[in-house]
Amino acid sequence: MIQAGIVGGSGYTGGELLRLLHFHPQVEVTQITSREYTGRYVHTVHPNMRGVSRLQFIHPDALEPCDVLFLALPHGTTARNIEHYASLAPRIIDLSADFRLRDTATYEHWYGQPHPAPEWIDRFVYGLPEFNREALRGANYASGVGCNATTMNLALRPLAEAHLLERVSAELKVGSSEGGNSANAGSHHPVRSGAVRTYKATGHRHMAEVQMMLGEDVPVRFSVTAIEMVRGVHLLAHCDLTEPMTEKDVWRLYRASYNDEPFVRLVRERNGLHRLPEPRIVAGTNYCDIGFELDDDGRHLVLIAALDNLGKGAAGSAVQCMNLMHGFDECDGLQFPGLYP
């Protein structure tokens, strides 16, 4: 049983970490911080934890040493204090964007400031177990992943690695929880309800993570449109292929990549109500579902993928990383299958 701390525990990602870790068979959450809610029971902020956890938020300055720290802080905050956190715990999983990118120039381009702790970048492993599993085993520092980027990366990487992508044009549909827990004019229910709002037609920051994982030689464009949904990311990507594929080719490629993956499922049914991936099916889970359809004599592939931005797109992957870093069963604490209907 290891002791875990959650820094920045009042946000949605912090709450999801608390939920997952509370029921993790190898972990005890001993500390959770919040400046604003110091002294309050966690259930006052995360009402699903009422009667479940008796933890109270502590002030960040009251943090004590523990086995692993999860950092769920705004971008930039982690990096500025990384020495401090590293002095408190031998293992750190940082869910911000601070240590995702390998390249400081790219960081500066997308996040608008010089990297606050460039010397730490190489110590962090990009926390996507499906592609960095071996590096994560026994690692001390892992970054989190971007939720939109992860949907793209998991869906597209088998094709990218096989040099089958000529060009990708995608749209991501996302839920309102991606925007975090601070109310603003755009999140006001009367205007956000029923919205189909393309808030990033071009130039989303997660492009940096996509290019890092897929390579920069393939032209990839994606837009992000907020829809009536709280949790979830749905990707539809139009892919022009460098050579024609058959359905069997696609199945073979994706099975080779993901058949042993506990949290990636290929979803492509001929019948039924849920023939392709859907965000609501994976809400609350650590799954990324991927499906496809071929067109144009096999030269055009439509990829569809879904995950929960707070689950596989954030807290779920982080817990999966922790499992690898500590040598636990990779699926520990992540087995909630989602609700239906």
Place this chain on the structure above:
Amino acid sequence: MIQAGIVGGSGYTGGELLRLLHFHPQVEVTQITSREYTGRYVHTVHPNMRGVSRLQFIHPDALEPCDVLFLALPHGTTARNIEHYASLAPRIIDLSADFRLRDTATYEHWYGQPHPAPEWIDRFVYGLPEFNREALRGANYASGVGCNATTMNLALRPLAEAHLLERVSAELKVGSSEGGNSANAGSHHPVRSGAVRTYKATGHRHMAEVQMMLGEDVPVRFSVTAIEMVRGVHLLAHCDLTEPMTEKDVWRLYRASYNDEPFVRLVRERNGLHRLPEPRIVAGTNYCDIGFELDDDGRHLVLIAALDNLGKGAAGSAVQCMNLMHGFDECDGLQFPGLYP
């Protein structure tokens, strides 16, 4: 063609007034004020007016004389400036709560301050045409109505007037637009979406208007619960009756009250998908739909009613009042029937 001004035009009620008056055959909206958006086109705030109205918001200080002023300001603001507005227009319709109540003590009880302009109270007619039609004809000053109160009052008043009510226990389900257009923690989409939140179990301010219209001798309780909806109020009221009624009795009573009313519809079908009133059917309209079911050998009546809080519950009734005050056809500008599905 009269000239109308809308004061406080950037809110939801202001926008609804603008939509209704823009298409009104007897009215030209010549002025609409907003401190925050002075100089901006109205469609930047009310996007449904894009390409429809070329009006720009003006600063309140730039208001010029006109034929009728609609005041859509926060409670208390109108009353403090009523002399000023009265100097600008011979007719005023005030949608705030400032001039709804006949009694200053009641006002002070519910709104927490002495009435700012008690000498003006008697000049205002309570703007519910179904009960004050004759007083509104030719009146110069009309108050608006509370949306929840109006649902209660229209549904219950025939019974109250016939002294048939022994006791009323009601719940109102309301949409998020009742809270106005300012974002707050409770209106943040991730938490407001899918909410069923009883924000007033007891002691809602509109009780004052209900008691004013129904009398204080009947015990009336109502709760207000916010549900997943933007526009709309749905009332379900359990009424214990002083004497048993048959279905025919109820029909007769309500037809006597409302058969000539252009905007009150009795809805009670034996078949079909919409057998009783529903808010989505009346969204955007000036209708209040009322239905019922009898129980307990006729001693218990369940009343169901629905209206649009921005329509019949606010801007729609205000325009209806204006029509009466100016001698126009009472239905002018109010004939939009709603969308389905």
Place this chain on the structure above:
Amino acid sequence: MIQAGIVGGSGYTGGELLRLLHFHPQVEVTQITSREYTGRYVHTVHPNMRGVSRLQFIHPDALEPCDVLFLALPHGTTARNIEHYASLAPRIIDLSADFRLRDTATYEHWYGQPHPAPEWIDRFVYGLPEFNREALRGANYASGVGCNATTMNLALRPLAEAHLLERVSAELKVGSSEGGNSANAGSHHPVRSGAVRTYKATGHRHMAEVQMMLGEDVPVRFSVTAIEMVRGVHLLAHCDLTEPMTEKDVWRLYRASYNDEPFVRLVRERNGLHRLPEPRIVAGTNYCDIGFELDDDGRHLVLIAALDNLGKGAAGSAVQCMNLMHGFDECDGLQFPGLYP
């Protein structure tokens, strides 16, 4: 490890049972039946079970003996075949309404037919652990509970037992999953979406269960209104009290009833976004949350309660009963805390 079978496994309650039992530490689901889907993998009907369970539906005729059978069949079907099921398993939990009522005349009144197996009624324990815990321990046969009735019963029974109720007028707001998994004109998304549809203003069948648990001497009325929600029941009950209570009185009474209950939570916060029970907070869980507000100098109490109709209102309570019947930890398999946001 006991072996469980689910009869009628393609419905929503069957799917919820499967989800709960699959992760139960003491149970293996070895059989699940469906006439329509015989031979199909369960995930084709319950997509959340993809990659989680490899079970296939079997035909009901292929059922083999096991330790416990959960019957999730339409009303009337269970009772007609109870001898058969009893020959297959020593313990049975029947989620239909067939064995809920103690009285055959009441059954016939509400379900429109003579009870098909009256001699079995006394062998079944009404499956509400909060009130029948001792009877359930070691019992062989338990009925399920009605979701709406359970919300009413858990919320009101402390008052009823203390003879504090003079009269109750309630409205239940419910989600679309209450109607089961068969599409019909009323469940068609374009008309059901955004609906606030009072489908039972009076005379809901669950009244029989409410009267059985609360007694018939207190006048209780409740209406049921479908709102935009999939899972969930929200109760708001106006209670006239036989004698005035203070807030402390209410707290004391409810704490005395429920403080040791693992799945009943009292929710009444002075601050925060979730001050009273909400269905979305308990979706997927076995919790029933109860809150209240006092009015009218303590003579009028507004009770608010929420549960998941598929969880505590059906499958959750059934699993809780199974735990008691088999001597397992009562909370086994029921610890999912729900998602937020």
Place this chain on the structure above:
Amino acid sequence: MIQAGIVGGSGYTGGELLRLLHFHPQVEVTQITSREYTGRYVHTVHPNMRGVSRLQFIHPDALEPCDVLFLALPHGTTARNIEHYASLAPRIIDLSADFRLRDTATYEHWYGQPHPAPEWIDRFVYGLPEFNREALRGANYASGVGCNATTMNLALRPLAEAHLLERVSAELKVGSSEGGNSANAGSHHPVRSGAVRTYKATGHRHMAEVQMMLGEDVPVRFSVTAIEMVRGVHLLAHCDLTEPMTEKDVWRLYRASYNDEPFVRLVRERNGLHRLPEPRIVAGTNYCDIGFELDDDGRHLVLIAALDNLGKGAAGSAVQCMNLMHGFDECDGLQFPGLYP
């Protein structure tokens, strides 16, 4: 005042036609047919028409001659009976797909049967006023348009005509009303609610209309994904351009195409909550809103468009055609601006 008949009046498109024509200053709806609802008041099927229209559905065999017939029948039905309808009215607007395509082979390819009345094809004008205005003026027969196709065609045609499109990859997000008014397993609220369901990743029938309007030389792919919405289509199209454009170029091109169009609006704001087109803003209206963003040094254009599938995508365009055919003001009956919020 002309007399109009609506054939197939119980569907959603029929209801929308009824709503629009009822308030049209030049039209009286004298007949509306429905086999299923013969003899019933229209408000029993279209509840928004309660108290608005006293029309009753008639049996199709009871149709009498009138000035214009709107045919809102299933695909294939119109063409098989076109001689009959033409004998009843000098002008016909057919909202099915039967007379949209110019080419019988294309029709047979997409609709799976030989065209039932090929000799009539050339008499029909494709009913998109923005591109066929002159042909529609005084025409006797107009086809309706496909809702998804129209979104694509209005958004893309200026680029296609200028030979600026190298390739288009698009996704359309659509509401549940696109599926018509018949309930089915996929439209069942518990599964359709919150869905993000790609029901046509490739090969949507409307491709035929898109190719007819944009030409077949440009590779266009589009997918259709159903989201939580009742009315509305939202298009996001990634366009690779044959030559780089500046923002001014795009503005100039679209203004040249649409500046005089009463129902096409260019929506691209730098600030505010609604910077790009959104379906909820145009719900109930005849508007198609179009916006864009440039990327990749002007070689990649992201187009965003929105319309109401029942409005501009069906009944609205049909009424606009009727206005042109009869020489009415093109905007008559189409001025509802939509609701906000």
